[in-house]
Amino acid sequence: MPELPEVETTRAGVEPHVAGQRVRTVIVRQPQLRWPVSDALARDLPGQTIHAVRRRAKYLLFAADTGHVCLHLGMSGRLRVVPADTPVETHDHVDIVLENDTLLRFNDARRFGSLFWLTGDPHEFSLLSRLGPEPLSDAFDGAWLRARSAGRRTAVKAFIMDAAVVVGVGNIYACEALHMAGIHPRRTAGRIGRARYERLAEAIKQVLAEAIAVGGTTLRDYIGVDGDTGYFQLSLAAYGREGQPCPRGCGPIRREVIGQRSTFFCPVCQT
DNA sequence: AAAGCGCCCTGAAGGC
DNA sequence: TGCCTTCAGGGCGCTT
Structure with a gap:
């Protein structure tokens, strides 16, 4: 994956x-x-x-x-x-x-x-x-998300997984970034304000940058070693944790299908 | 234009 | 134990 x-x-x-x-x-x-x-x-x-x-x-x-x-x-x-x-x-x-x-x-x-x-x-x-900006580039920020979301009635989670909006945000990191930013994945993309999009853009950058840094530990022994090693070292707060407590101490993580994808989120701290 | 869904494929996991 | 079913996932492209 x-x-x-x-x-x-x-x-x-x-x-x-x-x-x-x-x-x-x-x-x-x-x-x-x-x-x-x-x-x-x-x-x-x-x-x-x-x-x-x-x-x-x-x-x-x-x-x-x-x-x-x-x-x-x-x-x-x-x-x-x-x-x-x-x-x-x-x-x-x-x-x-x-x-x-x-x-x-x-x-x-x-x-x-x-x-x-x-x-x-x-x-x-x-x-x-037709691809959107790289998430770790300066071209991608809250203002960009806000501008691109105008009129969009889709769920914010599907919105940030749209490669025309921003590339490289797959299901796992979409869940993690939304949890980090405290945004409910079903919230309508076009109805989210500038401040929350600033937080979301920063969360996407942070989650991806941390994952790259962890993946980097796999580099030293790259040849002949399972390429998934770095992936499993990630500490996931929401993804795949249905029923387990939210790391913020809220309550159990919930799983729902949004846009045909399993979505994991905390119904308490993601609003 | 935007949104929703089918589909490509195999392996792992779950059910009986 | 073993077979069968279900599910997972990125993302293109067709349909509505």
Whole structure:
């Protein structure tokens, strides 16, 4: 379940191993991911050097000579750098083999992930071009949320999970940020005032930044180690804690479905 | 334009 | 114990 902190952890963990490396070959064992993997990837990428690994929302962008590899981990995707002779396991769908005898291996049990070969400006790619601001950037703040919420009758929780509003806020961190900000997840987005949106924007930044910092502890032993380690180190106040007491001492955390997603909140301190 | 829902897929968990 | 069902989840894209 990679959310933005895990994608960022993956980016930071992989980049030192691949930056400056030339691609020897690309092996696509299973092209049927969220979208079919284009033949152009295996055809055009070999021989090119990977210069940097960047991130936009939950997409990783590997900058090569004439284009970018754009990767989304989906729900269950994992990316590892391993020795080139590492045995293939179930759901190892794509290898990008490097000339230093290591390879970048994409494993994805549920195949909600996706892999694209993009030429031209990757930010103009249809899936990236309409995305909202990065939550940790200065472009994202309470004023932005307030402005974008005008007239919106949807629940605030669904609103902050809308990638056109702000990227990278998945179900877990939406719940946590709303709890931190003391806002009820069902509150109508368009009827929340500026001050509360300031608090919510700060909560989103804080929750994500803390999660990235925790994910960072996984970096040191990134290769060969379960990528979910950082995730489980998070101390969740609301998510997944139905029936358990709110950390503020209010009462039991409640679970309700909002926008087809399980939502955990404290009915006392979130108003 | 905005909102709601179906769908892609597999593994884990729950029920009997 | 084992089979069957249900659920989880990101996010695109279709429908209303």
